Amino acid sequence: MDSAQQHLTSYTTLALVLAALLLLTGITIGVSYLDLGAFNVPLTLTIASAKVSLVLLFFMHLKYEGWAIKISVLVTICVLAIMIGLTFCDVAFR
């Protein structure tokens, strides 16, 4: 691919993503002081996943990549999910 064709992320977009990431960090810290019982861990992990998605999509340019990289990233996440899921099939019902 020619360098002119490859997507160029503007400073503004990057700065907005950083602002969103810092905001989400603030929210995670705030939430950690609330006792939500069983919801604390899922909520924290949801916020972390949102942050990770932002980094992947914009800082790592995944949004503008071709299908080869996009699909293989999803496959990797699925492998990880299977690894964690199957482990918990054992651990949780032992």
Add this chain to the structure above:
Amino acid sequence: MTSQHDRTGTRIGMWLFLYTEIILFGGLFVLYAVYFHEYSAAFAENGKELNRVIGAFNTILLLVSSFTVAASLTAIRRQAKRLCLLLLAASLLCGSVFLVNKYFEWGHKFAVGIYPNSPLLASAPPGKNIFFGLYYVITGLHGLHVIIGMSLLALCLVLVHRDRITAHRFTILENSGLYWHLVDLIWIFVFPLFYLIL
């Protein structure tokens, strides 16, 4: 340019390497998850011993450095060499401060007798021993990645300065950036899992 340069191919290669890194840390997170399931009360109690302020500050440092690395790529592609050098230097500074913070954090834990195989941990209940064992392995491996990432960024800084990385040839910077963002991704999970659990 005389040689053919497959930019998409080199990126795919870098991503393939990153997948192995994700699975490496994924395995450690599975370990964390299983023991958290087993010893949730002990994990929550010992998590409070970690300094949240330093943890939060380090999170901000890594997020900002990820931004500066991403921006340095935009800068070099817009032929703004000086800005690119400045942004890379800022990223290195963030990385160094992160490591200095980690040094003080670990140093403090060592001073109070919490280190792998210390008499205090060896005689502590299993939950505490496992929590700090995982803490040292995961933050240690992550710290190693920070050092490698900083070495790559320092190399890029030199190459940009010598005009070896230019608006038309920036693969090394792009791939080093991907590596640095991965280090950030891992920390995004490490921070809440170790510092913020209830």
